[in-house]
Amino acid sequence: MNFDKLFQSQLDQLKQEGNYRVFAELQRQCGNFPRVKNHSHGQEEVTVWCSNDYLGMGNNPKVMQAMIDTVQECGTGAGGTRNISGNAWHHKQLEAELADLHQKESALLFTSGYVSNWAALSTLGARLPNAVIVSDELNHASMIEGIRHARCQKAIWKHNNPEDLDRKLAALPANATKIVAFESVYSMDGDIAPIKEIVEVAEKHNAMTYIDEVHAVGMYGPRGGGVAEREGLMDRITLIEGTLGKAYGVVGGYITGSNALVDFIRSFASGFIFTTALPPAVAAAATASIRHLKDSSYEREMQQRQVARLRARLDAEGIPHERNPSHIIPVMVKDPVKCKMLSDILMDQFGIYVQPINYPTVPKGTERLRFTPGPLHTDEDIEYLVLALKTLWKQCAIAHAVA
Secondary structure (H helix, E strand, O other): OOHHHHHHHHHHHHHHOOOOOOOOOEEEOOOOOOEEEEOOOOOOEEEEOOOOOOOOHHHOHHHHHHHHHHHHHHOOOOOOEOOOOOOOHHHHHHHHHHHHHOOOOEEEEEOOHHHHHHHHHHHHHHHOOOEEEEEEOOOOHHHHHHHHHHOOEEEEEOOOOHHHHHHHHHOOOOOOEEEEEEEOEOOOOOOEOOHHHHHHHHHHOOOEEEEEOOOOOOOOOOOOOOHHHHOOOHHHOOEEEEEOOOOOOOOOEEEEEOHHHHHHHHHHOHHHHOOEOOOHHHHHHHHHHHHHHHHOOHHHHHHHHHHHHHHHHHHHHOOOEOOOOOOOEEEEOOOHHHHHHHHHHHHHHHOEEOOEEOOOOOOOOOOEEEEOOOOOOOHHHHHHHHHHHHHHHHHOOOOOOOO
């Protein structure tokens, strides 16, 4: 059996469909973000327009210094799993900071947001009696994987539709332990869940609520606690999950909730028990980032300003983008080959880096370029980007937005 031939045939098909992913070889530079060195072909320096380091905190002096200081004090790695030899004082400090951020009793760290979703949902679904996870149809792959691994009953409700959620919950057996899983900000379309309505439906049916705030923590609310904080709803949500790898500019994931809930996940989740802990330096840097954004609204305000400015300029030039209330701006191309071509030309000729978002990340026919303006993008950066898009929209014969 020629296994390589089997592998290659599917890779070739992926390329023909325009969905083959190519990773740019970029090198971030301290103090110069969003400009980075490009080690791929094309421009030597490019401006990043699709980073999830939404607020540029990966270059914040306080965050960098906290990491440097802790490496010098503690070394690099954690030394093992939290259970054996990797439980550091810095982990406990960070967990206390996260619990305070979401006004919960306790918090638990994971190595990534993907792992925190996978581990928490799979543990809840597997160990709670007669569990049924009721999941929004557009939930992230990490949530879907956690639900699949739980091997419990599941029900899928229409995206951001509390009425359909109500119907799905009402149809469940009386003895079911109901878990409603959803996100606040959906990363591809940038839409925001009607959290209050979802929580009210869940409370009506005595269901647990599980919200993924990974694209919202640091970004929304007076202290960066997410959309639930902004809406004054954190106390009504059972479990709040988030990440340290986006707005906080580091890496890692977490959950927050009651003492009993967090201890339950800590005690039974294999994704926590059997994996090496985050390095203490990472935990210290994340703690510094969270503390800074609890007190400082400047980064959020500047980011919101630049998002509004880019939207206004795209509108003025007729470049089609999805309307949503978040910081994510999907510019719609609706063709995988053209989407990849536009991304390549922007990189090679204009020094603009934005990844094409194609199937299976988004449904076929909804391919897009996903822009995430940040506080470190200048007005001149925005103008240059829009003029480049305007030029390419004409060259590539892509439809303009209808006024």
